[in-house]
Amino acid sequence: MQRLIPALRQQHVSEGLISVLHTLQTASKEISFRLHQGALAGVLGSTLDENIQGETQKKLDVLANQLLKDMLLDCPHVAAVASEEEDSYVVGAADGDYLVAFDPLDGSSNIDINGLVGTIFSVLKKPADSDAANMFLQPGDAQVAAGYMLYGPATMLVLTTGQGVDMYTLDQTVGEYLQTRSQIEIPAETSEFAINMSNQRHWQPAMQRYIGDLLAGKQGPCEKDYNMRWIAAMVGDVHRVLSRGGLFTYPWDARKTDKPYKLRLLYEANPMSFLVEQAGGLASDGEQRIMAIQPHDIHQRVGVILGSRSEVQRCLDYHQD
Numbered sequence: 001m002q003r004l005i006p007a008l009r010q011q012h013v014s015e016g017l018i019s020v021l022h023t024l025q026t027a028s029k030e031i032s033f034r035l036h037q038g039a040l041a042g043v044l045g046s047t048l049d050e051n052i053q054g055e056t057q058k059k060l061d062v063l064a065n066q067l068l069k070d071m072l073l074d075c076p077h078v079a080a081v082a083s084e085e086e087d088s089y090v091v092g093a094a095d096g097d098y099l100v101a102f103d104p105l106d107g108s109s110n111i112d113i114n115g116l117v118g119t120i121f122s123v124l125k126k127p128a129d130s131d132a133a134n135m136f137l138q139p140g141d142a143q144v145a146a147g148y149m150l151y152g153p154a155t156m157l158v159l160t161t162g163q164g165v166d167m168y169t170l171d172q173t174v175g176e177y178l179q180t181r182s183q184i185e186i187p188a189e190t191s192e193f194a195i196n197m198s199n200q201r202h203w204q205p206a207m208q209r210y211i212g213d214l215l216a217g218k219q220g221p222c223e224k225d226y227n228m229r230w231i232a233a234m235v236g237d238v239h240r241v242l243s244r245g246g247l248f249t250y251p252w253d254a255r256k257t258d259k260p261y262k263l264r265l266l267y268e269a270n271p272m273s274f275l276v277e278q279a280g281g282l283a284s285d286g287e288q289r290i291m292a293i294q295p296h297d298i299h300q301r302v303g304v305i306l307g308s309r310s311e312v313q314r315c316l317d318y319h320q321d
């Protein structure tokens with residue numbers, strides 16, 4: 001089984017980018033170790049603080065954020081980092097070529113129940129002509145690498161550098177990520193979907209109609225029975241979609257007019273969209289490809305519909321009507 005760094009060299013990934021990815025995987029091993037120690041490491045529970053988005057921070061959100069930030073800012077190739085848990089981006093090496101945006105711990109509500117969580121990351125090139133204020137405001141199409149680490153029963157790294165999607169599993173005995181699946185392809189058809197059904201009454205009519213038709217099963221217009229899954233961690237739901245197909249969505253919600261979406265463009269939607277498109281799937285906000293969106297704020301949120309090509313297209317057709 002191939003190790004991560006030799007696999008990247010074989011794909012002719014630049015040494016600078018390899019160094020950034022190496023730093024990310026090193027930090028993830030430490031996060032994985034702390035998570036697997038659970039209550040023994042004294043890292044469960046909440047802090048008394050809120051992040052910039054008004055969400056209560058878990059101790060592990062803060063710890064994972066600090067680890068990733070410190071290690072990335074130590075890497076000579078990283079010009080700046082932006083994190084879901086930081087108010088604004090943080091500048092690193094003056095000569096660095098790369099920008100890293102990350103969600104240090106995705107699925108925070110699963111931490112205290114020993115459920116699935118992960119780290120999601122997106123790597124961009126530092127624009128040559130950009131002033132410091134808008135470095136990170138690049139569309140997802142500009143990403144040079146993206147992926148996530150999933151801290152499940154096995155710790156996994158799922159990565160794209162724009163040459164397909166490969167999956168690595170952390171071999172705890174030697175502390176190395178080994179390639180366990182390569183060139184992932186999401187099946188175009190599926191009969192599995194993921195959505196937080198408890199919010200149904202707050203969705204837009206198009207999403208109400210679409211999910212209503214899925215629930216109608218064989219007797220409905222889709223003429224098949226569907227299965228539903230919800231892990232409450234995007235990283236876990238997207239991992240299932242990449243592994244065996246499916247549709248994942250976190251749609252518009254009428255309750256908070258100033259914050260109608262939950263997922264973040266830079267830290268969650270863009271990197272997951274890069275992976276999904278590289279694996280032959282679709283990723284849309286309901287109107288356009290997520291990766292075509294020009295961001296205006298680093299903490300911007302967005303609607304997400306992604307996964308198996310035919311099923312995402314079916315959902316988008318409802319939005320066109």
Ligand SMILES: O=P(O)(O)OC[C@H]1O[C@](O)(COP(=O)(O)O)[C@@H](O)[C@@H]1O
Binds near residue numbers: 084108250262
């Ligand atoms: O609480 P809900 O509605 O199930 O939301 C779950 C969603 O929230 C998130 O956990 C948000 O991410 P964070 O845990 O990084 O804030 C997603 O991963 C997940 O899809």
Ligand SMILES: [Mg+2]
Binds near residue numbers: 103105106234268
């Ligand atoms: Mg998240």
Ligand SMILES: [Mg+2]
Binds near residue numbers: 061103104105106
């Ligand atoms: Mg998070």
